[in-house]
Amino acid sequence: MLKRFPMTKLRLLTLAIIASLVLQAPTYYFPVFLKNWPPPLFSTSHYIQNGDPDKMWSLGCQLGTRDASIAGRQDSLVILDFGKMWVIDGVYGVKIFSDPTNGYFRQFLTFAQIEDRVRWYAKGYWDCSGADRSSHVTIGIGTTNYDSFNQTNVDQNNLRGLAVDFGRNWAGMVQRSNNWAVSSGFSQQILFTGAIDIEWGQDNDGVYRWNTPYVTRGWTDAFDGNDGGTSIYFNYGACIGCPTSPSLSWKYNSVMPWTQADVWYVSWGSQPAFAIPEIYRNDGFLARQWAAVSKYGSLYLGSRIIFTGAMTQMQACQQRRASDPSCDSLDNTPAEGWGQLVDAVNADAYTEQPLPQYSTDIKWQFK
């Protein structure tokens, strides 16, 4: 009796401790084996090939119609990729992608026109989401750090100066767009952000047309300095040639001296920067590259990257597989891309994070 009594107390104490741990533990929504399931409903992002208002309205209407047809509150991020930044006769704008419905002509859109066109997208979403007043779309107004702004003077200081101009204007455009959303009453369902596809590899002909970190950081820093503290941008680029582990010595090359520190900075370190990287490759390699950048940040720069989501190009590959052989290995489904990113960042305590919220898959506006 004397022996059994302490045992009983011990057992009860153990059970009490277990019970209290259970009661205090964080709330788990799913059993552990389902921790990466389900991936978020993916949205469709677009390479913009025709910026006419009715075309933009239709794109927004498509997403609004979809969201209204699904029970509950949907929350999407879409990137509208307006192509490369371009200057014609001193007027700043973008050269959008070639339009197959108009002789592959590339429209030049000024900042004022981009601003008008993204509002039409938002209006289309608002109009077509009908009775659904709770679903939400974050619209990333996208560009790229590709090409030389239509300049013959490709001196780095000249290009950086233009990148600074563009970054400042881009932040202003995002702010004005959100002010419009607020004053129009749309902001419960619409948020505008900047977006930029930052890369640096050679084109297939061996020529470097993407920009250096010196030029590109001109854009990000100017965005940061002019965002009014209320605008952000997403980097939806690729980590070209990056290693799959953190490396203080890695640099892409001497022409494009990108380091993991640069990638971290433009994707997360700059205050308005958030990341929704391209996770195209079927073997998960791109996700491991991004996890390595995050770990680099965690080890050396003070913070891992909290990824907002993943971008894939399954639909673009479905449209143009015949003319793009790289699609054979770069056509992750949205669920695969998102899942690879989740697996890569959660494989390491230095990079683990809550599940990324978004999955978006890009396609051409026209086949």
Add this chain to the structure above:
Amino acid sequence: MKNWIKKFPYAIIAITAVILLTVMVKILSAPPTATPAGPTWVENNAQALEATLAVSTNPTEEAFIQSKLDQLRRIQATSGGSLQNVPDKPADACAIRPTEMPTPERTPGVEQFPAETYEDLQGRMTSRWQGEINGQWVTVFAGTQLIDPPQPAVWVFVENTDDRAIYSAAQADTTLQIVSADGARLTLRDTAGTTFYFDVAARAYLSSPDEILPTLAPLPTNTPEPEICP
């Protein structure tokens, strides 16, 4: 141990049941948290940052994360700012869609322009020809294909079909430019000044301007995507 279990079997069962019940309740009653203003990612990101902030011991990291967090909170505040003037939704969205822009007038013929990189077509283009062949609108570019090594080439696109292809001219120098057209027979010139002929209808370079090649059969047109507002 056995004696203990024998003595209090119902207590063990009861306590285990309570624990399992608690776990189930925790799982099944997971809340739908109050819907925050704006996109949920902002709130979720903010929560993730707050969690990191709570365990951080590095002042630099804390300052960095706090600034990110502040930015997200400001966005939330902005997104929730227009509850007072939310407009009504249209009963028929298609009735108020913007008017379609008039289709640009298409001028058949040759157009030359300063060389420009078409990254989506993997080419650096110098010129374009447009025209109708067998009732289908065809666009042809000439320029340099951005491959390793770069190749002078011609691109052919038949509108609204899957008929699109690149025709390299390995024997040409650097780049090609369309200089004139006779119907669908194009005269091109490379950087060295050498002349080439390309028959768009036959999709082939000609060995001489007089060569006659059979016209290719047209591919079927694509099924149009359903209109959001028919």
